[in-house]
Amino acid sequence: MTEILFTLGLGDNIVGVASFSDYPAEAKKKPMVGGMQNPSIEAVISLKPDIVVMALDGNRKEFEERLRSLKIRTYVFRAKRISELPQGIRDLGGALGQKERAETLAEHIGAGISAISVKGGTTRKKKILFIIWPEPLIVAGPGSIADDAIAIVGGQNIADETRIAYPKFSIEEIIRRSPDIIFIGKGTGMMEKVSQGLLERLNKVPAVRNKRVYYVGDYLYRLGPRTVTGIEELARYMEER
């Protein structure tokens, strides 16, 4: 959310952000009002915002209602899926008086997505698993941004029947479904260590056997300007070899 606002050129207008907002770097210098789920209402009020922008996916509805009852203007960003992102940005730009910039950004994102999705081949779809956290094993299921991205790059998410965006998945089922490619989110040094045990146990799975396990960035953890970067990253690894 913070990221979109900065890209729309509203960085200087932002008086406060949710804690853990880490991109762009300027966001870290803004006063923090608490986590997405449990922001401090006092901190928000004391910053005297003209409008509080929240996301349907992440913030709590009660908090929005509370702010409105205190006569603070709110705007709820409704996009939850990649396909809804361009329109979501247009609506947000409209509400915040940044129509043109929003239009440019939305078009840029839309064009980025369609540029990748055209390449979707007709051959058998590659079976993909996107791991959010290895122990306990949480993967990206239907409704998650990563699941959308997998569909755009022409892969088949092996966790697509779970009905939950971030299900706790069964290792047994991974072996049975034998994914061709495994993506592991937030590819920092630590994640490589933490996922070692899991990968050892999956060593018979094609993705691990053929060394097609890739650590990717955190672009697909939230919707924003860098979502396209995340999709491109997946596409690039899909193309490898």
Next chain:
Amino acid sequence: MKARMAIIVLVAVTIFCFSVVAGPHIINPFALDETSKEILFSIRVPRSIVAVLMGMALGASGAVLQGMLRNPLADPYVLGISSGASLAAAAGILGGFSFLGTFTVPVLSFTGAVITGGIVGIMGWRKGGLWPERLLLAGVGLSFLFSALLMLLMSISSDDGLRKAMLWIFGDLSMSDWSKVPYGCFFVATGIAVATMRAKALNALILGDDFAHSLGFAPHRERVLLFVSVALMTAASVSLGGMIGFIGLLVPHIVRFFLGSDSRLLIPAAAFSGGALLCIADLISRTAVPPMELPAGVITAIIGAPYFLYLLKGKNVLSS
């Protein structure tokens, strides 16, 4: 009684074997393909063993503690050991520690549990011995403190770390592999062996320190032995797969309904029943909504509690 004990062991072994071949897909052990073999030997067998070990540790610890503390509400978690383990594990998960790879969280939680057990032991120590009431109160006090610290830690941490920590605390057996089996076996087997060997003394302790003394047991020495064995078993259990409720508190009571209160039978029987129950619970947790998994701790309580209430109807608790 011997016959009933044999039945319990037999049922437990059957359940273990069944839980290994059953799951999201039934595996026929006599016709294994490459994938099934992999799933059977690297995933299901170690996982079921870990479930049995955890359940055994909790069942036996509960049986010992209820007698030793002379309190039907005592369970392995009342001593605060699990809160200490959870706090250490959650701190590790939320802080993103990984200095020992996949062993980081188990080692942290085991250390947390042992340290907590040590503090409770020191607090429970007065005039050259361990006193049941002091142990209980120290455990409850520490438990509250650590739970509060855990909540504090969780409320100031980012959302996705929180989810991981929650899953761990509510019991997660999905990561059990062979590497955890040896040390789990060691602590659980030692603990149950020590407790069973001191079962006669425990029987005497239940009737009071004076009575135990007159039978030739040294109450304080026996309590230290029992306490250490329980603390190590519980610590091992929590570090193997987080907290699993219900088993430590209610399995010993259920077993008492069938076998009476003689600790010599009660401790091993509670161990086998606890192991069997967690094995079934884990089977259900990975089979109910494939390819997803449910927390096993939730299942143990859902299947165990109604059964316990059914037995409770018309029985006198703790009478033999």
